[in-house]
Amino acid sequence: MTLAELLSTGLLGLGAAFFLTGTVGLLRFPSTFARLHALTKADNLGLGCVALGLALQADSGWVAAKLALVWGLALVAATASAHLLARCILRERGGTRRTPP
Amino acid sequence: MGLAFDLLLAGGLLGLALQVVASRGLFRSVVLFIALGLLMALAWARLAAPDLALAEAAIGAGLTGALLLSAYRALQPAEEAADPGPAALPRWGALAAAVLSGALVAALGWAALGLEAPAASAGREALARLGESGVKSPLTGVLLGFRAIDTLAEVVVLLVAFLGARVVAEPLQRAGPGPSAPGSGEPVLTAPLLRLVVPMGVIVAGYLLWSGGHQPGGAFQAGAVLAALGVLLRLTGRLQPAAATSPAERLALVGGIVLFSAIGLAGAGTASAVLAYPEAWAYPLILAIETGLAVAIALPLTLLFSGSAGLRWRER
Known part of the structure; x- marks a missing residue:
């Protein structure tokens, strides 16, 4: 097993571990904010590790670039949806005073 | 594994x-x-x-x-007013339906397992004669070449579904996503997200449309991506529902079907049969039809989601 393969396997395992932790957090944490926190952190890191691990096994730079693009887009989507969810919950609770920029 | x-x-x-x-x-x-x-x-x-x-x-x-x-x-307000719960089906009735459906599925599966693969199937013949269709992707070859009549009918079905939904939804006060909560400004991340995602979505749709000629992709996938963009723009308020369908929208709704039918009918004279293409022109004609179809698929889907007859850009 070469170094790249070893590193790739390690990263894939780490990514899977992050996904598992995130899922446990999503199921077990008490409040919506805590669940959102667990989900976004663990999933984004997990997907990053999986994408990096797969990129190390990729045949060409194009495949690696596509994997990076997938990760970037998933980050954007996760950021926007987490922000919207948190905003919605804040509003339901009466909202917070917004400081003008 | x-x-x-x-x-x-x-x-x-x-x-x-x-x-x-x-x-x-x-x-x-x-x-x-x-x-x-x-x-x-x-x-x-x-x-x-x-x-x-x-x-x-x-x-x-x-x-x-x-x-x-x-x-x-x-459905929400109606449900709050009077919640009848799930339809009252007696337990034995549900059980009988489940057992009968299960038996039907099992019998079908049993029959399918017993079938022998025919030596000469339509799929193999289509693959063998793919060169005649004018495209390199087997799926596009079948969809727009060998079985074009099915594809034409599918797109007509989509248009009819949209018309039917309009007939039913006409008296509805609230169809589709409602306005956002009063007093709430637009979330800060919406505009940057749209600036990033919408151009990318258009590129992806164009790529899928183009790649339909030689690899997976085509009008349906491209249309679905365009429709998803339409849903996103409608949800974020960039597209507003309109009571009337504009002439441009009417053209987009029926354009693909009209183009497909016209080229198909012309095939009776210029090629061997209705819905056949003249050999030298097969690829460009298929690409033109696919482009029209992608729009004719995307718009009804977006309008179905919007629950309105038309869409307008929000006035700034």
């Missing part, structure tokens, strides 16, 4: 399907249905059918999910 993954996938599909019909809350069922669509797309990808996987993920999970969520939202 592959077998373990397939078993997990099959088990997950069956479990999710059961949850979709058996779970109590309507909202839960809708969300589980979307998850079911995503798993189904994975299953198609495992079966080496990327075209179907793309279509299932975009239309089956994405757009149908959005439509169901929008319908759920419209």
